[in-house]
Every structure is written in structure tokens, then in C-alpha cells.
Amino acid sequence: MSCKVLHICLSSGWGGLEMYPSRIIPELARQGWQSHGLALVGSRVAESFRLAGVEPLELLSKGRALLSVGRILGYLKAQGIGVVHCHKSSDLRLGALLVSLRPSLRLFFTDHMGVTRPKKDPYHRWAYGRVTRLFSISEATRQRNLAAFPLPPERIRRLYLGIDPAPYAPRLDDQERAALSQELGVPEGAVAIGLPGRLTPGKGQDVWVEALALLAEAQPNLAWQGVLIGGLTREEGSNEAHVATLRQRIAVLGLEPRITFTGFRRDLPRLFEALDVVCVPSRNEAFGLTVIEAMAASKAVIGSDSGAIPELLNNETGRLAVPEDPAAWAEALAELVADAELRRRLGQAARARVLADFTLAAHVTNLIEEYAA
Incomplete structure (x- = not known):
């Protein structure tokens, strides 16, 4: 497979979740992976992608994301990208749709916030069912995720965050x-x-x-x-x-x-x-x-x-x-x-x-x- 990943973060805010993709992009590059980004026009996330050396694909709004599926699939094909990584739960509907239309894609989701309520209704079963691996950033959040998400334990992995010391x-x-x-x-x-x-x-x-x-x-x-x-x-x-x-x-x-x-x-x-x-x-x-x-x-x-x-x-x-x-x-x-x-x-x-x-x-x-x- 190609060593390329598309990070999706359609957030207009700015916190640890939004900072994460640009924090890991340089290290991904050092270890041989090329990153791409999908963000909202004018957002700090889009700016952070550029500062990390990645020119992002941009959308005008979250609401237009699903209408842009064809454009995004075309971009993934043209760039030879086989991995999609979502960082916000509301972006998973887009990620899951992309995988549904192109099953060869591998979809990852990092739960940066820690889920607070069960997500086992039909929509969440469909969306999370397309996720290859869900990352919990601590054991405390992993335990909550095991109870909340409609996924078997082997698809939920604890992956501690890290910093450059x-x-x-x-x-x-x-x-x-x-x-x-x-x-x-x-x-x-x-x-x-x-x-x-x-x-x-x-x-x-x-x-x-x-x-x-x-x-x-x-x-x-x-x-x-x-x-x-x-x-x-x-x-x-x-x-x-x-x-x-x-x-x-x-x-x-x-x-x-x-x-x-x-x-x-x-x-x-x-x-x-x-x-x-x-x-x-x-x-x-x-x-x-x-x-x-x-x-x-x-x-x-x-x-x-x-x-x-x-x-x-x-x-x-x-x-x-x-x-x-x-x-x-x-x-x-x-x-x-x-x-x-x-x-x-x-x-x-x-x-x-x-x-x-x-x-x-x-x-x-x-x-x-x-x-x-």
C-alpha cells in the first residue's frame, strides 16, 4: 500500500484535538509517511496544516462535506491515498461514507475527548462499523469507549499521546x-x-x-x-x-x-x-x-x-x-x-x-x- 494518509478535521475551534494532526505530520514524514489534510476554509486547522508543510483540501462548511464526497474520492484516487484518519466524531459520517463507497480505504478514528454516552444506535453502528481501528488516548477513555462504542475490544486500542521532549x-x-x-x-x-x-x-x-x-x-x-x-x-x-x-x-x-x-x-x-x-x-x-x-x-x-x-x-x-x-x-x-x-x-x-x-x-x-x- 502507499504510505499516504488523509487527516480529516472539519473543526472551526482550536484545542488539543485540532492541534494533533499538525503535531504528528512532521514525525510521520520523518518515518516515511506523506500526509494530506481536509479542513474548513479559513480555519486554524487549515492554517496549521500549511505551517506543517501540507496544503489542505478545503471545504466551505461541515454541512457541505457530504456533498463533496465525489470531489474527495477523486482527490484520494489522484493522490494514491489509502488511509483516512478522522479526529472529530462528527467527521466520521464523512469518513464512513468514503469507506462505504470505496471499501479498499482504511479508516481510523482517534477519540480525543472521551465519550460520555453510549453510541450504539443504528447510525453509530453503521459509522463505527466502517472504522478499522479506534484509538483511545488513555486507559481511562478506553474503558469508557469499550462500553460506549459498537465495536469489539480488539478494534479499540489505547494509544498514548506523545511529545518531542x-x-x-x-x-x-x-x-x-x-x-x-x-x-x-x-x-x-x-x-x-x-x-x-x-x-x-x-x-x-x-x-x-x-x-x-x-x-x-x-x-x-x-x-x-x-x-x-x-x-x-x-x-x-x-x-x-x-x-x-x-x-x-x-x-x-x-x-x-x-x-x-x-x-x-x-x-x-x-x-x-x-x-x-x-x-x-x-x-x-x-x-x-x-x-x-x-x-x-x-x-x-x-x-x-x-x-x-x-x-x-x-x-x-x-x-x-x-x-x-x-x-x-x-x-x-x-x-x-x-x-x-x-x-x-x-x-x-x-x-x-x-x-x-x-x-x-x-x-x-x-x-x-x-x-x-
Whole structure:
């Protein structure tokens, strides 16, 4: 078979799901596979394909996708593409139709979100019945998928996401790191406690703020600075009402001098160099990409004891805390803020775990095995 794949992502949004195809395209190319893309005109997904070196086939709207089946089949034939990979459940109807009309195609679907309800009605039996392999990005989501999807267990595979660890290795010298800390509002000698991610209710920033208030009250002599990393507007993927609520609560708690809002940043690997502790208090992560990014940067990480995060972190590589319990987060923070050697030890073990289990190269190797099976 030809080593060519068409990634379908007809989304106008921008998050981990939408970023995934362009993240793996360079590694696919390195391992001998040529990628093509199908996206909406003017979407950030289409832009990301171009930045990854792929000129996408574009559609005006999701609603017109099924009307474009003939055009897409012609494109697949002309390009010699035998593999189709969908990344959004609503795109599966298009993928399933393509396979129904051309049975030689192999159809793959990655469940990036984690299904929340059964999908065993006649439509879903037809659509998922055309899927060669469904990828679950964690064991937590795989267990839900086994119960929800009309597929036998052997067609549902856990395939952990991965990252390129190289960009997360330290690059700044002491002077550059000090300047970055100053830019983030971290006083000299203070422990920087970061929380990266979209500012939305499900990401747990509210619990983190309450935990910092408890930490300040219980350990008044500890020097620390909270750093919230993420866009502040809807255009940057955040919930503006949630941002306003966070600011108001921080003011009420008297924490304004001790919590910095960085706004949207593209330099997260470098920001990690200015952080000492990274928190991921998300209530239900399907995987936890931010967790392994922080681990790759050799940071001490505290993650929620829920969703897939316990598959990434254990007591040797970080700490877990109940997602809705500020007191548990304050306790974990107090331990790490007070012990620099513990932070160093956890960070080293965390990076070693990423290098062993969560690299992009290994992820794509496993993906290609499925494409070519």
C-alpha cells in the first residue's frame, strides 16, 4: 500500500484535538509517511496544516462535506491515498461514507475527548462499523469507549499521546532565567507555582486559587508566586466570564500581588524554565498533554487524581490531589514549595518517564503500524 494518509478535521475551534494532526505530520514524514489534510476554509486547522508543510483540501462548511464526497474520492484516487484518519466524531459520517463507497480505504478514528454516552444506535453502528481501528488516548477513555462504542475490544486500542521532549530541555542561562522570572512577576527567591492551560471552569483554576489562599494562611513564611498561563479572551480559547470570576475571587482573597496572569503565550517550553512547581487541577482530562510537557521539562507536577492523569503521575514522578479539594492541593503545594531537593528528584524522574513512555516518535511508530497492518 502507499504510505499516504488523509487527516480529516472539519473543526472551526482550536484545542488539543485540532492541534494533533499538525503535531504528528512532521514525525510521520520523518518515518516515511506523506500526509494530506481536509479542513474548513479559513480555519486554524487549515492554517496549521500549511505551517506543517501540507496544503489542505478545503471545504466551505461541515454541512457541505457530504456533498463533496465525489470531489474527495477523486482527490484520494489522484493522490494514491489509502488511509483516512478522522479526529472529530462528527467527521466520521464523512469518513464512513468514503469507506462505504470505496471499501479498499482504511479508516481510523482517534477519540480525543472521551465519550460520555453510549453510541450504539443504528447510525453509530453503521459509522463505527466502517472504522478499522479506534484509538483511545488513555486507559481511562478506553474503558469508557469499550462500553460506549459498537465495536469489539480488539478494534479499540489505547494509544498514548506523545511529545518531542527536545524543546523542553533547559536552554536559558541564569541571567535569562532571572529576566523571565522578573517578567512573570516572580520575586527573587520565591517558588514559582504555575498553572498552564485554557482558562475555563473544567481546568480547575478556581480550586487552585482557593488552595493558594489556604497555603498563604497555613504557611505565611513560605515565599511563592502563582503564575496563571493562558489566554484571557474568547478568541484565545478561554472563557471570559470564568476569567472575570477568577480575578474577582483573587481580589477578595487578597492574592492579587501573589498571582500573575501571563495571558496567551507561545513559549511554554521556556516558561517552564521559570517555574518550580506545575499544577494541572483539571477535573477530567482524557489524557493530560500539559502534564507530560511539564514532566519533560523536569518539573515537579501536581495533577488531579481523576481522569487519565493518574496514568501519567505516581508518587515517584509527582503528586496527585483530589480535584475538588483545595485543602488537598494546599497540602501538596506546601510539601513541594518547602523542599527544593524533592522538586529536583521528582522532576528528574518525571522526564525519564516521558522519555520512556510518552515520546512523539514512539506514538507515531505505533500509529504507522496500524496504518500499514
